[in-house]
Amino acid sequence: MILDSINQLQSYESLIPGMAKIMAFLSGCSDQMENGRYEIDGERIYASVFEYDTVAPEEMKWESHREYMDLHVPLTGEECIFWAPVDELTSIVDYNPGNDCEFYKGEYRQVLKATPGLCIFFFSADGHKVKCHLNGSSHVKKVVIKIKTA
Numbered sequence: 001m002i003l004d005s006i007n008q009l010q011s012y013e014s015l016i017p018g019m020a021k022i023m024a025f026l027s028g029c030s031d032q033m034e035n036g037r038y039e040i041d042g043e044r045i046y047a048s049v050f051e052y053d054t055v056a057p058e059e060m061k062w063e064s065h066r067e068y069m070d071l072h073v074p075l076t077g078e079e080c081i082f083w084a085p086v087d088e089l090t091s092i093v094d095y096n097p098g099n100d101c102e103f104y105k106g107e108y109r110q111v112l113k114a115t116p117g118l119c120i121f122f123f124s125a126d127g128h129k130v131k132c133h134l135n136g137s138s139h140v141k142k143v144v145i146k147i148k149t150a
Helices: 006-012 019-027
Strands: 002-005 036-041 045-053 062-064 068-076 079-085 090-096 101-105 110-114 118-122 126-132 139-148
Touching (some): 002 006, 006 019, 019 045, 019 139
Antiparallel strands (some): 002 118, 045 139, 062 101, 062 126, 068 139, 079 110, 079 126
């Protein structure tokens, strides 16, 4: 997992495939974007823009992905994202290659406060529980970019 300022994305160009295309896409993003899917580089890199109200952590499941890494970029609001290594979580729904997702239960290692101006990379070894709040709900709009790794 990497948590950093959105202004530091160029630092990851040598590590993350397609970072130049990702940065170009993000430079045009705003809270006025329509929700939906946006192709950046075909099926290799694409983005989803969506919004929701955060919920209590017990309402959400842990998840991880194998074929794509996630890049979460909040546009508005504030959410808590729980993080733990996948090998410390217990699978409760087997991996589904159709949606590249496996679900888990378990305890967190870190709580990340996701706010505009930050970006968070989640890799295949990173379990994450999103859409959460600790002190009251917040309306969130964010971009999640899927970057093919397999």
